[in-house]
Amino acid sequence: MDLHKDKAFLRPYEMKPPENRGKNNSGAPSLPTPPSSAEKPLPAKPSSSLSKPVQRALEIIKTGRRPNDSSWIKIRLGPGDFIVLEEQLKKEDLWGYVEDKVRFDYNSETRYIVFRMPSAIHDMFTGNVTKHIESQLKRIREDKTFPDIARIANSIKLAWTSNVYLKGPNSDRDKHSPDASFMLENTIYPCIVIETSYSQKKKDLPHLADDYILKSYGSIKVMIGLDIEYRGSKKATVSVWHPDRGFTSNGIPYLRVKKTTDDKPFRSSDGSSVSPDVDIRLPFSTFLPLGTKLSSDVALSITSSTLFSILEQVERSEAGHKNGAMETLSPETILQPQQGTPEEQLTEVLRF
Numbered sequence: 001m002d003l004h005k006d007k008a009f010l011r012p013y014e015m016k017p018p019e020n021r022g023k024n025n026s027g028a029p030s031l032p033t034p035p036s037s038a039e040k041p042l043p044a045k046p047s048s049s050l051s052k053p054v055q056r057a058l059e060i061i062k063t064g065r066r067p068n069d070s071s072w073i074k075i076r077l078g079p080g081d082f083i084v085l086e087e088q089l090k091k092e093d094l095w096g097y098v099e100d101k102v103r104f105d106y107n108s109e110t111r112y113i114v115f116r117m118p119s120a121i122h123d124m125f126t127g128n129v130t131k132h133i134e135s136q137l138k139r140i141r142e143d144k145t146f147p148d149i150a151r152i153a154n155s156i157k158l159a160w161t162s163n164v165y166l167k168g169p170n171s172d173r174d175k176h177s178p179d180a181s182f183m184l185e186n187t188i189y190p191c192i193v194i195e196t197s198y199s200q201k202k203k204d205l206p207h208l209a210d211d212y213i214l215k216s217y218g219s220i221k222v223m224i225g226l227d228i229e230y231r232g233s234k235k236a237t238v239s240v241w242h243p244d245r246g247f248t249s250n251g252i253p254y255l256r257v258k259k260t261t262d263d264k265p266f267r268s269s270d271g272s273s274v275s276p277d278v279d280i281r282l283p284f285s286t287f288l289p290l291g292t293k294l295s296s297d298v299a300l301s302i303t304s305s306t307l308f309s310i311l312e313q314v315e316r317s318e319a320g321h322k323n324g325a326m327e328t329l330s331p332e333t334i335l336q337p338q339q340g341t342p343e344e345q346l347t348e349v350l351r352f
Contacts, residue, residue, distance in 0.1 A: 053077045054085050057113060061089070061098055066117050072200040073115040082106060082113065082173060103161060103177040107211070114204075116177055118196070120321075124314045125228060126179045126196045129302075132310065133182070133192075134158055136300050146295045149284060155185040164189065166215050176211065184288070189219040191287040198229040206259075209241035213257045218243035221287030224302075227263070228311055234271035236311055237263040238304070240280060266304035267311060278304040 050058070053075050059065075060073060067073060077085070089095040098104075103116040118126075140153040159181045166174040181190035193212050197205055205225040212220045225239040244258035264278045283299040285292065 050084065050088065051078050051081055054081050054088065057085055057115075058088065060115050061094065061102060064117075070200055071117050071119055071122065071198050072204070073117065074200075075113050075115075077111045077113055079111070081111070082108070085113075086173075105176045106174055108174050118179065118198075121314055121318050122179070122196050122198065122228070124317065125226070125311055126194060128310045128314060129196075129226065129307070130158055130160075130180045130182075130194065132302070132306060133300060140298060146298065148295050149298050152184075152284065152288065152292075152294075156191065157183050157185070159183040159190055162190075164193075164212070166211070176208065178212075187219065187289070189216045191220065192222045192224070192282075193220055194224045194226065197225060197227045199231050202227050205239065206241075206257075209257050209259075213241065213243050214255060218245065218255050218290075222282060226307070233269040234267055235265060235269040236267040236307070237265050238278075238280065238302070238307060239263050240282075242286060264304065266307040273308045274304050280304075 054077070057075050057077070060067075060075075086095060089098055105114040105116070106112070137153050137156055141150050143150060161177055161179065162181060162183075164176045164178065164181070166176070178190070178193045179196045180194040182192040184191045195201075195205060195208055205227075209223045209225070212223050221243065223241045225241070226236070227239070228236045238261060239259060240261035241257050242260050244256050245253065246256075247253055261280055264280070265274050266278065268274055280302045281299040282302070283297050285294055285297055288294075
């Protein structure tokens with residue numbers, strides 16, 4: 001076993017403090033919106049001297065458009081392209097916007113930059129699953145039977161899509177933007193990460209689990225993968241990954257990633273619920289720092305029937321939004337905006 005090449009021995013992530021992000025009606029983070037012309041001057045077109053991958057990335061950032069309605073847009077950058085992209089965005093005064101608003105992943109080893117543009121269904125589904133977990137944490141916090149567990153539960157907070165920054169072997173610019181995460185106070189990394197996948201993203205879930213768990217030295221204790229989009233099918237599955245520690249036959253310690261729940265369906269291909277019900281239990285001890293002693297092994301529980309109900313409700317809600325009622329106006333109605341010139345007012349604000 002080559003310790004210098006083994007993924008288990010890469011340097012760990014760094015994490016920025018949770019950001020304040022907009023929320024939609026589900027409580028999930030809203031989709032990024034490119035800056036309007038009122039917010040920023042229209043940036044110049046990419047120079048022909050920029051590589052095609054950099055030009056493509058710039059186009060996606062500036063327009064916010066999804067090629068082929070994709071929600072998981074992967075671009076393979078050339079050597080040095082990410083630095084060029086960053087410098088170009090800074091030159092056009094867009095880097096701060098990208099860092100704060102655009103959800104993207106970057107891996108310096110593979111040189112892939114991935115833009116995340118999840119649909120409303122994916123955002124609402126993830127948001128409601130996190131609410132289900134949060135409701136269980138709330139009950140544990142309020143249960144005084146085991147004060148130590150209640151105290152720990154009180155220190156676990158929802159971090160939504162807070163960026164997880166990491167140091168790869170060749171770069172300090174690597175990062176992920178998970179669909180949701182839970183943070184334990186006084187720790188660098190989230191203890192639970194949730195990734196909701198679509199057809200383009202599903203095959204990358206194992207790689208995401210490797211990155212999250214190995215490069216955090218096992219500090220990220222659980223990654224939950226929820227796959228809710230199969231082309232031509234209504235099948236939906238859940239997978240769970242955990243750190244797995246042990247020793248080689250030569251007595252060398254190792255850290256690897258173990259898939260403890262493997263694509264368990266919670267909705268069948270015809271859209272019906274799955275029987276028997278699958279209960280995914282996450283004992284507190286599995287996502288707390290090593291050596292933490294608990295008075296009882298309380299567990300969070302996510303059942304397939306719960307996931308099925310959440311997904312069905314979200315899909316009904318989204319269908320209602322698309323085909324629902326709205327207010328109407330007579331043809332002669334005049335729309336009167338508030339007094340003043342918003343563009344001039346905005347300019348005054350931006351001066352500060």
